[in-house]
Amino acid sequence: MDVNLIFKIAAIGIVVAVLNRVLNQSGREEMAMMTTLAGTVIVLMMVISLISRLFDNVRTMFQL
């Protein structure tokens, strides 16, 4: 069980939230939007490999 991934994603989320707040305060809405998007995409990349692993496991176990 790699619990680290949960912490990693939460850390990315907090960093992105802070960046978003700072950039919004300094009046750069478009940059804030970009950071949000980048954070989401990075996290999604991490999640997708995990999902594919789960599906592979299920497939081999139930001989689908």
Place this chain on the structure above:
Amino acid sequence: MLDFIRNWIINITVVMIFIMLLETILPNSDMKRYVNVVVGLLIVVVIIQPLMLVKDISLQFNKNVLEATAFVQQGSVAAQAVDLNRYRKQEALQLFEARIKGEIGRLLEQEGIKNDNARIELELATDIDQQDFGRIRSVDIYLDGGDSSAIEVNKINVSISKVDDGDDNKSVMNKDNGEYNFSDNSLTSKLKNSISKALGVEESAVSIRAK
């Protein structure tokens, strides 16, 4: 007979235990009802087993199951077949392109131009759904003048033109610039002719350029 009944009862018991285990590991939700339908059908099949012995229905039953399975899976198999066909056509196109390039290279070699000096580009109709899939749209050949053999060819041309026209100033000037116009050359037209003959395309679709 007694043996058969014993087997039958053991079967039913084991299936019951089996299904009990299954129910516990199932996620509790709406799905349960639908899973129960399938499981119920299986129980019916197990209980009905003594009837199967009558008039060898068992074989018929298995045949029916397989037929129905094949029918249900037909749709997905057809979709996969379309994908596979597409993939194979793409592969065939690549092979075709490589072979045509090899053929052109051989033709060029016959005319005394080395393969590494010529860059061959083909434009094929790559749209699978079109009627003319795989037709050669155009052939572009770029001859590299920087190499020694190509210059040799040019030199021969220069000497020919000297004999024919007696106008060597122009060719010498061209030589200084390092650019030779092949467009109205006899070698180029010969190449064009042979390539178009070999590939079965019009001569206008073949273009040869030299640097």
Place this chain on the structure above:
Amino acid sequence: MDIFKIVMIGIIAAVMAVILREEKPEIAMQVSLVTGLILFLFIISKLDSVITVLKYFAGKANIDILYFSTILKVIAIAYITEFGAQVCRDAGECAIASKIELAGKVLIMVLAIPILAALMDIMIKIVP
């Protein structure tokens, strides 16, 4: 014990998801998704032994391999459907979740169709 690990992972992930939900709901959703995935992977490695026992039983009772694989497929579809639907429902997309469930139900029914058809055929044959 494993159950302590699982509960602790769940609680910690829940805390983090709640923290993030204020600022970034999309990443909070990903946190809960990853937690679900990790727990699911862990559970599946345990479930493997259960499936092995079931296979042993099936072999012993001479249950036809066709029916056994059908049952296994049904369980797998039920699990995966449940997982996907719950993730979607967590993210607030109830419509997508119910569509996933519908797809799971239909697929299970499709698996049941061959047995159903064969049974029907036998009924018609046996009753004169």
